[in-house]
Amino acid sequence: MADQDNNSIAFVATEVIPESPPPARETGVVKWLRENLFSSVTNTILTVLALALIYLVLKSTMPWILNGLWTTSSLAECREILDGTTGACFSVLTERWNQLIYGFKYPVEEYWRPNLAFLLMLVAIAPVLFFDLPRKLLIVTALFPFVAFWLIWGGTILAPLIALIGFIVAGAFFQKFGRNNFALGFFGAIVIALAIWSIGGSMIPEGASENALLPAVPSRDLGGFMLNMMLGLTCVSLSVPLGIALALGRQSNMPLIKGICVVFIEFVRGVPLITLLFVASVMLSYFFPPDATVDLFLRVVIMITLFSAAYIAEVVRGGLAALPKGQYEAADSLGLDYPQAMRLIILPQALKISIPGIVNVAVGLFKDTTLVSVISMFDLVGMIRGPILASTEWNGVYWELFGFAAALFFVVCYGISQYSQWLERKLHKGH
Amino acid sequence: MTTLTDPPKESFRLSMLINDTRYRSLTFQAIAAIALTLAIWYLGNNLIQNLRAAGLNISYAFLGDSAGYDINQRLIEYDSQSSHARAALVGLLNTLLVAFLACITATIFGVVAGVLRLSNNWIVSKLMAVYVEIFRNIPVLIWIIIIFTIMTAVMPGPREFRGDNATSSMVLDLFAFTNRGVYVPMPFFENGLFGNATLNWVLVLLVAVGSWYATRANNARAAKVQADTGVRPNTLWVNLAIWLVPFVVLMFIMGLAWEVPALKGFNFKGGIKIGGPLIALWFALSIYTGAFIAENVRAGIQAVSKGQTEAASALGLRPNKVMNLVILPQALRVIIPPLISQYLNITKNSSLAIAVGYADITATLGGITLNQTGRAIECVLLLMLFYLTASLLISMAMNVYNASVKLKER
Numbered sequence: 001m002a003d004q005d006n007n008s009i010a011f012v013a014t015e016v017i018p019e020s021p022p023p024a025r026e027t028g029v030v031k032w033l034r035e036n037l038f039s040s041v042t043n044t045i046l047t048v049l050a051l052a053l054i055y056l057v058l059k060s061t062m063p064w065i066l067n068g069l070w071t072t073s074s075l076a077e078c079r080e081i082l083d084g085t086t087g088a089c090f091s092v093l094t095e096r097w098n099q100l101i102y103g104f105k106y107p108v109e110e111y112w113r114p115n116l117a118f119l120l121m122l123v124a125i126a127p128v129l130f131f132d133l134p135r136k137l138l139i140v141t142a143l144f145p146f147v148a149f150w151l152i153w154g155g156t157i158l159a160p161l162i163a164l165i166g167f168i169v170a171g172a173f174f175q176k177f178g179r180n181n182f183a184l185g186f187f188g189a190i191v192i193a194l195a196i197w198s199i200g201g202s203m204i205p206e207g208a209s210e211n212a213l214l215p216a217v218p219s220r221d222l223g224g225f226m227l228n229m230m231l232g233l234t235c236v237s238l239s240v241p242l243g244i245a246l247a248l249g250r251q252s253n254m255p256l257i258k259g260i261c262v263v264f265i266e267f268v269r270g271v272p273l274i275t276l277l278f279v280a281s282v283m284l285s286y287f288f289p290p291d292a293t294v295d296l297f298l299r300v301v302i303m304i305t306l307f308s309a310a311y312i313a314e315v316v317r318g319g320l321a322a323l324p325k326g327q328y329e330a331a332d333s334l335g336l337d338y339p340q341a342m343r344l345i346i347l348p349q350a351l352k353i354s355i356p357g358i359v360n361v362a363v364g365l366f367k368d369t370t371l372v373s374v375i376s377m378f379d380l381v382g383m384i385r386g387p388i389l390a391s392t393e394w395n396g397v398y399w400e401l402f403g404f405a406a407a408l409f410f411v412v413c414y415g416i417s418q419y420s421q422w423l424e425r426k427l428h429k430g431h
Numbered sequence: 432m433t434t435l436t437d438p439p440k441e442s443f444r445l446s447m448l449i450n451d452t453r454y455r456s457l458t459f460q461a462i463a464a465i466a467l468t469l470a471i472w473y474l475g476n477n478l479i480q481n482l483r484a485a486g487l488n489i490s491y492a493f494l495g496d497s498a499g500y501d502i503n504q505r506l507i508e509y510d511s512q513s514s515h516a517r518a519a520l521v522g523l524l525n526t527l528l529v530a531f532l533a534c535i536t537a538t539i540f541g542v543v544a545g546v547l548r549l550s551n552n553w554i555v556s557k558l559m560a561v562y563v564e565i566f567r568n569i570p571v572l573i574w575i576i577i578i579f580t581i582m583t584a585v586m587p588g589p590r591e592f593r594g595d596n597a598t599s600s601m602v603l604d605l606f607a608f609t610n611r612g613v614y615v616p617m618p619f620f621e622n623g624l625f626g627n628a629t630l631n632w633v634l635v636l637l638v639a640v641g642s643w644y645a646t647r648a649n650n651a652r653a654a655k656v657q658a659d660t661g662v663r664p665n666t667l668w669v670n671l672a673i674w675l676v677p678f679v680v681l682m683f684i685m686g687l688a689w690e691v692p693a694l695k696g697f698n699f700k701g702g703i704k705i706g707g708p709l710i711a712l713w714f715a716l717s718i719y720t721g722a723f724i725a726e727n728v729r730a731g732i733q734a735v736s737k738g739q740t741e742a743a744s745a746l747g748l749r750p751n752k753v754m755n756l757v758i759l760p761q762a763l764r765v766i767i768p769p770l771i772s773q774y775l776n777i778t779k780n781s782s783l784a785i786a787v788g789y790a791d792i793t794a795t796l797g798g799i800t801l802n803q804t805g806r807a808i809e810c811v812l813l814l815m816l817f818y819l820t821a822s823l824l825i826s827m828a829m830n831v832y833n834a835s836v837k838l839k840e841r
Contacts, residue, residue, distance in 0.1 A: 036553035256460040270822035272779035282807035286481045287474045367570035406569045413568035
């Protein structure tokens with residue numbers, strides 16, 4: 001039997017053939033290259049074009065960057081040393097570093113104050129950005145605006161102190177009465193805060209700023225990238241609550257309030273920021289009491305805040321509209337009143353949906369702070385176009401300066417957008 | 432037997448204004464109305480007092496005064512003796528011009544970058560990602576200034592085109608890139624049918640519109656034949672003829688010629704001059720907004736689910752039919768609304784012209800006129816009115832479009 005089988009079947013493999021490696025073109029780098037770069041004729045052409053482009057860009061910029069000088073004192077000296085070879089003159093950045101960052105009027109011996117405020121900002125912003133950090137850090141966040149104001153502007157400590165006391169007392173009042181009656185707590189807190197500020201403000205003695213611990217620095221002396229960061233941070237943090245209020249107003253069923261919010265939002269979104277900055281620089285002072293002198297920084301902060309609040313309102317409205325109706329009905333059926341429903345059910349979910357949009361608005365706002373250079377404030381762009389390029393030493397150093405400004409903005413804005421994507425992934429609960 | 436009785440009449444108490452939801456909203460609105468009136472009264476009162484103190488009044492009479500400044504880049508007749516209103520009109524047309532040009536090029540950049548970013552070529556998609564991230568994350572003002580610097584500081588001056596061993600030369604002998612602007616050849620008619628050049632161009636436009644309608648009619652006829660017989664007649668050659676023949680004949684009759692810019696004296700003469708500020712603004716707005724449009728296009732294409740492609744293929748459609756009949760109509764529904772709001776952004780961002788000296792409406796009305804006359808309130812209000820009107824018109828167009836492509840559901 002066994003013999004017959006052996007005769008009729010020519011060959012039977014008794015052992016498994018060893019695995020042979022896949023063909024060379026189907027493995028590793030070669031496969032990746034073939035599939036991702038050279039899969040068709042069009043793709044190959046595109047790859048070659050892209051490589052050529054990258055080569056051209058690198059070829060024209062790398063010698064310029066690598067050959068750059070960092071320590072000369074003027075463009076003429078740079079040209080002398082370079083002697084006709086390609087090379088950047090980065091010395092303008094090192095020589096004018098203080099002007100680029102702090103503006104040209106901020107007193108040099110006080111630079112530690114904005115620096116300290118910047119470090120405090122990192123600590124204060126951390127618990128807002130990362131929810132895993134201990135919640136106690138939020139105390140730093142709450143105190144930061146007052147400390148930073150005192151550090152940067154200097155002068156009497158009484159002003160930020162009174163502002164802080166006003167907030168604390170109003171907050172305590174709201175904690176006590178707002179739980180049962182939101183309207184009473186809310187409006188009462190506003191009245192109390194206003195009372196404390198006006199009484200306290202009148203109690204600050206004349207000339208309290210003259211021999212204060214920190215010498216006072218007027219707002220018009222602020223400048224450079226510091227001004228961009230201050231405008232960006234202040235306006236974003238002020239416009240988020242205002243934007244939420246506007247969005248709630250627009251969704252409200254009270255026709256008058258809804259009408260006011262709609263008109264405001266559509267008006268602000270319809271005009272460019274530049275016209276609003278014109279309003280701040282030439283028109284707004286007509287609307288203040290004749291004897292009041294509101295400085296330009298504050299006027300610009302007001303207008304930029306109103307501007308970005310309208311955009312944030314639209315983003316939040318999108319979040320509110322995206323919530324299923326059942327959520328509103330569920331809140332109603334639990335017997336919650338409007339403030340409770342908003343605070344406990346609606347807003348936490350709606351804001352979560354709107355975070356990417358809000359971050360987008362914040363990035364846009366931060367980029368738009370460069371526009372203040374048009375109304376002759378010396379922010380980073382204003383410093384470059386004004387005092388630095390106009391000086392005899394550095395007249396003609398365009399690429400180094402604009403490249404530096406572009407790089408600074410890129411780092412900050414790209415960082416924020418990467419954070420936003422990370423947060424979106426983290427908050428996504430998969431339902 | 433039961434009878435329906437009215438609920439017991441409640442007498443109105445004052446506390447119901449706060450505690451009763453029927454009246455509470457009225458209370459709040461009344462408070463809001465009072466607060467609004469007070470605020471307006473306060474601001475208006477301050478305004479009147481300040482104006483009186485400064486000896487000013489609100490009047491638009493200055494618009495009729497002679498402006499007294501020159502504008503280089505203009506689409507209509509204007510000189511320094513023209514009125515401020517005329518200057519504002521020149522600025523308005525310049526704003527519309529740069530916005531229109533930038534919308535077209537930004538769309539081209541955006542669509543190309545958005546589609547290439549989805550390419551399965553690794554290096555190309557990464558390159559496009561770099562483009563998008565770099566241009567989105569740097570303020571448009573910096574881009575405008577950088578390109579303006581290229582236009583004024585890097586481009587050669589007209590004198591470098593002069594002489595036998597000139598350091599610069601015209602591209603193809605037709606285009607001159609100088610630091611005073613770019614000169615391109617200008618078409619004109621040697622023996623136009625009308626004396627007025629504008630009327631001749633209107634005629635060309637009319638012929639083009641006529642050709643467009645004719646090709647549409649031809650396509651409709653082809654579709655009907657296809658519906659009747661199942662075979663679609665070839666429309667390509669007929670359409671090409673409809674487009675080309677009348678156009679070529681018209682150009683031949685009117686004698687189309689090109690005026691090529693040439694160096695005369697210290698500057699180029701002839702041709703169309705596109706000023707450096709216009710190019711800076713146009714190009715910067717295009718690449719900046721193009722990066723945003725690229726993201727919108729990518730999102731729109733990715734929003735069409737893969738099942739749609741597969742279903743279309745299963746029905747036996749060819750790849751380009753799949754794209755035209757299935758993917759694009761659905762992707763466009765997602766792409767167009769953000770695209771139009773990007774157009775709105777371009778229009779608003781064109782106000783940055785003031786940073787490079789392009790004479791748009793912000794620079795004329797809100798810049799020079801405002802500074803010369805000191806009529807800050809009037810100028811800024813007119814400026815806002817213009818931009819508001821433009822935005823409202825664009826959003827109206829968007830609403831009409833949205834309504835027309837809305838999914839027709841039960």
